[in-house]
Amino acid sequence: MNKLQLIGPFTQLLPMTGLPLKGALKDEQLPIIENAGMLVSEGKIVKVGIFDELRSDEVKIYHIEGAHVCLPGFVDSHTHICFGGTRARDYAYRNAGKTYLEIAKAGGGIWDTVTQTRKASQNELVEGILSRSQKHLKNGITTIEVKSGYGLSVKEELKMLRAIKLANEKSAVNLIPTCLAAHMKPKDWNHQKEYLEEIIATLFPIIKNENLAQRVDAFVEESAFSPDEIKPYFQKAKEMGFDITVHADQFTTGGSQVAVDFGAVSADHLEASTQKEIELLTKSNTIATALPGASIGLGCAYTPARRILDAGGALSIASDHNPGSAPMGDLLTQASILGTFEKLSNIEVLSGITFRAAAALRLTDRGKLEAGAVADFVVFPTDNYQEITYHQGQLKPSEVWKKGAPIH
Numbered sequence: 001m002n003k004l005q006l007i008g009p010f011t012q013l014l015p016m017t018g019l020p021l022k023g024a025l026k027d028e029q030l031p032i033i034e035n036a037g038m039l040v041s042e043g044k045i046v047k048v049g050i051f052d053e054l055r056s057d058e059v060k061i062y063h064i065e066g067a068h069v070c071l072p073g074f075v076d077s078h079t080h081i082c083f084g085g086t087r088a089r090d091y092a093y094r095n096a097g098k099t100y101l102e103i104a105k106a107g108g109g110i111w112d113t114v115t116q117t118r119k120a121s122q123n124e125l126v127e128g129i130l131s132r133s134q135k136h137l138k139n140g141i142t143t144i145e146v147k148s149g150y151g152l153s154v155k156e157e158l159k160m161l162r163a164i165k166l167a168n169e170k171s172a173v174n175l176i177p178t179c180l181a182a183h184m185k186p187k188d189w190n191h192q193k194e195y196l197e198e199i200i201a202t203l204f205p206i207i208k209n210e211n212l213a214q215r216v217d218a219f220v221e222e223s224a225f226s227p228d229e230i231k232p233y234f235q236k237a238k239e240m241g242f243d244i245t246v247h248a249d250q251f252t253t254g255g256s257q258v259a260v261d262f263g264a265v266s267a268d269h270l271e272a273s274t275q276k277e278i279e280l281l282t283k284s285n286t287i288a289t290a291l292p293g294a295s296i297g298l299g300c301a302y303t304p305a306r307r308i309l310d311a312g313g314a315l316s317i318a319s320d321h322n323p324g325s326a327p328m329g330d331l332l333t334q335a336s337i338l339g340t341f342e343k344l345s346n347i348e349v350l351s352g353i354t355f356r357a358a359a360a361l362r363l364t365d366r367g368k369l370e371a372g373a374v375a376d377f378v379v380f381p382t383d384n385y386q387e388i389t390y391h392q393g394q395l396k397p398s399e400v401w402k403k404g405a406p407i408h
Contacts, residue, residue, distance in 0.1 A: 006059045008037030009051035010070040011383040015369040024309040030347040040375045043403035067383035073142030073376030075357035078318035081132040085116025087323045117150035125163035140378035149180030161212040172407045182218035219247040220255035249273040260284045266360040282313035287360040289316040292338035293326030305342040316360040317352035333393025375404035
């Protein structure tokens with residue numbers, strides 16, 4: 001049986017190759033191959049080029065009928081899709097003018113999700129992850145980062161991370177786990193320092209032993225953990241070989257400095273970042289991740305994406321899909337809206353959800369359509385790639401491929 005397959009022809013194929021990781025991009029830089037094809041074997045790309053030039057008697061052809069645009073499968077580098085319950089009441093309260101503190105006093109906020117997630121069984125969490133990841137898949141996302149953080153105890157964080165691992169084994173989408181045990185100060189611990197020490201001493205070794213995650217995250221914020229509180233935590237995580245990522249500068253600054261100090265892979269949120277933080281990040285190797293879904297959900301300012309790019313930074317765009325501040329969970333819609341408000345070119349938006357997002361997860365085998373990459377790609381029913389962001393997420397993929405096989 002011949003394992004080499006030629007897929008196409010595509011009216012346009014955007015390989016996203018030859019582009020820098022950092023800095024602003026103009027649409028004129030976007031490589032476009034017309035009447036394109038892709039040779040695939042055993043889940044990986046062998047070659048990309050003109051369809052007719054790739055034809056031969058030795059390859060099996062999978063015909064794409066009609067006008068279509070092909071891009072790398074999208075990467076969502078920051079989500080919280082492992083959770084129990086809902087926070088619809090919070091959303092209604094927020095839009096009615098209640099403050100964060102008032103909502104928390106009424107039983108809402110992150111702790112509400114912690115309570116509901118603790119009540120959920122591991123199997124219920126697995127089913128929730130699978131359902132949400134399937135929704136993302138239909139929208140062209142083939143790799144999804146998934147955080148814990150609604151357990152806030154060794155037992156419950158393990159339940160979440162094990163659920164993410166089990167869901168990954170059952171899902172067509174790649175799920176990349178992250179330990180966010182330092183999401184907020186748990187109400188059932190009197191001393192937060194002791195809580196973090198318990199996570200370091202007990203949870204981290206189990207995560208390593210069971211290979212539950214390679215990444216550790218923390219929410220550095222006045223309402224969560226201060227820079228001084230989190231530094232010993234990150235130091236130990238780094239010594240144990242974990243990659244660091246940070247919830248930074250969402251409401252107040254300070255998180256960006258921590259991210260840079262610890263060589264974090266990414267600093268996510270950044271809505272409160274000033275020029276000082278922007279310069280700090282852009283001079284480092286830390287990738288700035290914008291989360292427009294949180295801005296839409298909370299009704300607050302967007303990440304200063306334009307200034308980050310103009311200063312020479314690397315910008316990833318993620319959905320932050322979570323039950324509280326970002327329940328929409330539609331990456332392409334959010335990225336397109338961010339592009340409108342921050343004046344991002346099409347290539348900057350698409351880079352932010354493909355190869356730059358992959359870099360925010362230290363993934364070098366996806367986000368581009370080139371020889372050796374995983375054959376993850378998304379196909380849109382149009383003859384012009386500009387239609388994709390123009391319709392702000394309402395133009396849906398006609399096909400989604402994972403490892404060289406159509407899965408939607």
